[in-house]
Amino acid sequence: MPAEHAILAEIPRLRRYARALTGNAAEADDLVQDTLERALGKWTLWRPGNLRAWLLTMMHNVFVNQLRARPVLVMADEDELAAIPVRPRQHDELELRDLDRALARLPPEQREVLLLVGLEELSYDETARVLGVPAGTVMSRLSRAREKLRAILAGDGKPQHLKVIK
Amino acid sequence: MSERIDRDRLHAYADGQLSDDERAAIAARLAEHPDQRAEVADWLRQKALLHDAYDPLLAEPLPPALAALAASGGRPRLRPLRIAAALGWIAVGVTLGSVGDRFWRPAPDSTELATLPHRAAVAHAVFVPEVRHPVEVGADQEAHLVAWLSKRLGARLRVPGLRAEGFHLVGGRLIPSDSGPGALIMYEDSAGRRLTLYVCIDDANSGATAFRYARQDTLSTFYWIDGHSAYALSGELxxxxLLPIATTIYRQLAGEPHG
Known part of the structure; x- marks a missing residue:
């Protein structure tokens, strides 16, 4: 079993990923906790190696299981919406909630790839291993996710016309 | 003009996943393809947006319950921890909110949760304004109140004490809930402000949820499920x-075994 401090050191990253993946602080809380529980139950399967990727794999499995469960509408917390802190932004005026909403419109499997590559900075191979899919699938999902996010952020939400190449 | 750059290569370029040689080669070819250059710029902007939005989480102190969990070696004492974690997050002022219009949740607790704050708010609104009959059994008969409601709910009810929070018990009443009889416990402070704790038991409930918060006009409600019991604390506060009061109630109730 990895040293406790090694696990502790990974939790902030897990929280960041979970927060972006779920779009919600409470959901992220649950997801991280479920992931740690699952990981702690499977330490015997752990082999020295990339702890972060291993934990992200656990989180992917938990996330997918949750998606498979019957989807139910949960009310948003309006008070928390209002309480989102406004931070100085270098890049543009985009609010956190706008980004949350944009990400929520991506299919979950595309969102995972986009975040593992774009936020967690995993290599394509690591991403493929975490998600248990071929590298080619990672690339196609990444490409679709980026195109769709671009369209959503540009305000139209619809897929762009396919460009004819050659 | 060189051929268009392969899309996978282009992504790898944007993600810094090419060797130095490859990167230099792509950079040179990009000069001839302004549309692909714009595409890469857009991807880089997306990445910057993601980091900008979510990196602040990295600097936040860990919720104590999560740290404790990592240190626990996975011993199964997790249910209280889940609530504790939620409380910890709220308490340390994590205000990254619940956003987006909806979220997918696993099924078990969701039906109850979806209607809980509304039911509690209705009960609150109906009975709190009552001057002469706000409750059926008053605080002067607390033992009887507990025995009676426990019998009707089919589970041992505990009435949390909120003296330290400045609220004294007014009493309680039986109310209908989706799953049969429920209880409404009422408290009042010296200024006459009233709180209600709505309790219902449903064997279909299991596990535990994080604290949730709902607001309807001026009425605040914290609600949660623990075991078979669903709770909602409401007040015009x-x-x-309201949060520290809900925390106190949770702590007092959490010591109880759940069927």
């Missing part, structure tokens, strides 16, 4: 005033 600001969220930050």
């Amino acid at each position: 600001p969220r930050e005033t």
